[in-house]
Amino acid sequence: MSELLLQKKHSSYYYVKSKLSTGLPLFAAIFLVLLIALLLLHFIWHGAPGITWAFLTEAPRNNNTEGGIFPAIYGTVFLVFIMSLLGVPIGTATAIYLSEYARQQSFFSRSVRFGVNTLAGVPSIVFGLFGVGFFVQFIGKGIDTAAQTTIWSKPSLIWAAATLSVLTLPVVIVAVEEALRNVPQDLREASLALGATKWQTIWRVVLPNSLTGILTGTILAIGRGAGEVAPVIFVGAVYSLPQLPDSLADQFMHMGYHIYVLATQSPNAADALPLQYASTLVLLILAFSLNLTAAYIRLRIRRSHK
């Protein structure tokens, strides 16, 4: 191999080839960064003028060409709040299992890991179908038949939140597990040496030391959940709802879905465009600030445990 290389070293073909193979990666990296910068600038440029206090606090008026997006923000926040209530405990428990209890080679722990990875790869639209089939049509209907009501067997906030909590479960699990593994072994050993039981160690020593990790997981899950539109389209998000949702059985407006609606269904696309860009920018800021916070916390955890 190296002999071959040496022979060819000075031929012009080889020169071009070697220039190309260092140049191409550089070019790709520059292109990628420029592309992303352009994308960001595009949305900031078009969106920034539209963001005013009124825009953030008012309901849409006049067929979404005036007013603001407050119901959509409220709906999204409400949704991700319920989602975290449902998803984070389960995700944390799974992470505790994987990090503290699981034996690497056991069939069960391998299946759990496989399950988590598979879940992470399932297309979001399939979760939407699952939400309709399982939460609305099965659990909701079950509650309704049992309680003789008609409120649960239809798309609503609680089912959308449940669907999203399933979708974001892998995000929580991976983040929390990482945090748990970053807790120094010495702490566990010290706790056990002092006579604490396994659960006492986990509950009193390991978990408090990885609270920030759980927070990271929650934030990442929220960031993911707030931006997902496909699963909530038919599990509860609505086109327009002037009132704010006030019960779990209500439907709700959703930032991402609102953007989709503005882009495709507004009666006057030209008039709606400024609002459209402003809404997009709000969603982007929401997503980025969440991701940035998570990244920052993560960095701090890593630093503090080094």
Place this chain on the structure above:
Amino acid sequence: MSSNSTLYKKSKFRPFEAIIEWIIRLTASFSIIIIFLIFIFIFKEAGGLIFGTAKELKPKKAVSEKVQDKSEEKVKPEIYNPETGEIVKIVEVKKLVKAKETESQSIWANLFSDTWQPVGKKPKYGIQPLLIGTFKVTLVSLLFATPLSILAAIYCAFFAKAWIRDIIKPTVEVLAGFPSVVLGFFCLVTVVQGVYSTTQFLQPLCTNIADIISWILPFSDRWIHSALTISDFHYSAVVGGIGLGLAVIPIIFTISEDALSAVPNSYREASLALGATESETAFKVMLPAALPGVVAAILLGIGRAFGETMIALMATGNAALFSWNIFHPVRTLAATIGSETGEVQWGSLHYNILFFLGILLFLVSFIINALTELFVKKYLSKKFQGA
């Protein structure tokens, strides 16, 4: 790779501890249970199709149609306010051109035909165009995203100075934070125009590429020419593919960058010591060494592109066209589910079929994931256990 579980020594039996452990085990099994539930419930909702129990499938005889007609005459909504304006019958011709009664074919033949027209008197549920469409969009997005992100990852891992890496990596993370609906919107208003005006100039180039490919693979002559003829459509697999590519780039970039950086430095040192240049080292030593990780990255990218809904829904034109041309509009499986499930009558055959499409998506993602697990297990477990 050592697990924390080995740390805790077996001590005397404590009921409380055991209960806790079982609760945690049970919760941990939730992910597996969910996978099964997804499987079961999507199958259940598609059941009308699979087990042939859908209402539309049962009445095959003319008798049942008569019954339907009867009910149509019987049950009409009452009109609350009769004096509201004269009713203008819009098209009287309606009765004349009755939809032609073709032989009722079996639902499975219908399902694998080449027309997707699910709404109407005689619904056609051919999924062929949807499969082709999904394939085309995924292919375009990979052609766009893979070289770009792998090359950029190579640059990041081997050539870039630390501070440049600190710019590139967070920037790509930013792209990962873009919700897909935002990318879809971007394609809908901006990419479409860009692609259209660019492609109008590129027709000769495309023909040349097609010529070259057909020269290399003579049997593909006609096929490749039709696949690369620029059409007059604005929305197309190319536009959608670029959008999906934007969604896929962060996945491929991050995972392959991780894989490339994880190759032991001794490989690089050895290669350089043997006289190879930096670029030879990167492409001929490090890249092959990290190949499992890179393949995993591409596979996960495929999974993402395949199932992405919002971008496909907004940017591809959604025409269920049976064509291999990547400049034609396409309708993907995910976009079809996304746009039709909202308004379809729950429990109808159409609803069953949309869930059947969901099964296809789920199975493909499942298989992709299983492949990643099987072939690149070592790499993945390394990554996930932070070793």
Place this chain on the structure above:
Amino acid sequence: MKRRLILFFTISLLITGTTFEEKVLTLKGSDTMVILVQKWTEEYPDKSVQFQVTGGGSGTGIASLINGTTDICSSSRPMKSAEALQMKQKYGKPPIEIRVARDGLSVYVHKTNLIKSITIKQLGDVFTGKIKNWKDIGGPDHKIILYSRENNSGTYEFFKEHVLLNKDFDPSAQHMPGTSAVVGAIAMDQWGIGYGGAAYTKGVNEVKVSVHKDSIAYLPTEENILNGKYPISRFLYFYLRERPLHETKQFIDWVIGKEGQKVVLDVGYFPTKKL
């Protein structure tokens, strides 16, 4: 402690919500009509009535009417007999239909397009793919690019039934996810043609439509739609489970009354009869 209190209050506020003391009317259904319904509820003078307006599509609205989860269902298409039958089976009587507005389906083309009028038959042939070139309907020699609504919409069904006469759309017809997307696409596409509500025409040209080759072609203006000269128009409906009473009756009487019908015009649809 303080943090817990705040958390507790937030949760209890979110979950219990307000108690319903006022009468709440829920209206649900057609996405085409949601803008109209929303405007009605905004303008309705009796502020003691609370409204909850949701879109989701005509089919969804009718389904919730059957399930009993909405008081009024708005629909951009007449109820299908199967649905009416379900209502009858469940409640012992057929639903009540109220025509609340009219809509004309406009045909859009690009600003530069010279086509001024088209017959219904031509329109049908264009969308079924029988006519593929603009020169066949009086334009330049270029392929026609079709834009349609998504097949879940009432508009799609109406167009398919009344213009295509239940034949299939040409597979190359691009199904845009909303009327605004159709208009947006045609504004960009010199060779495009599409259809949608008459309220949405910014940035594109409307084409006159005639019934036969020899008859006069009309634009979907208020007058032409009201006197029935414009050939592709439809009613928009409310459906109820039973005869309207109390608040519902007052609201519906207001809607089909003069003030309500004025709102219809404001939004871009047409009243059921001349004001």
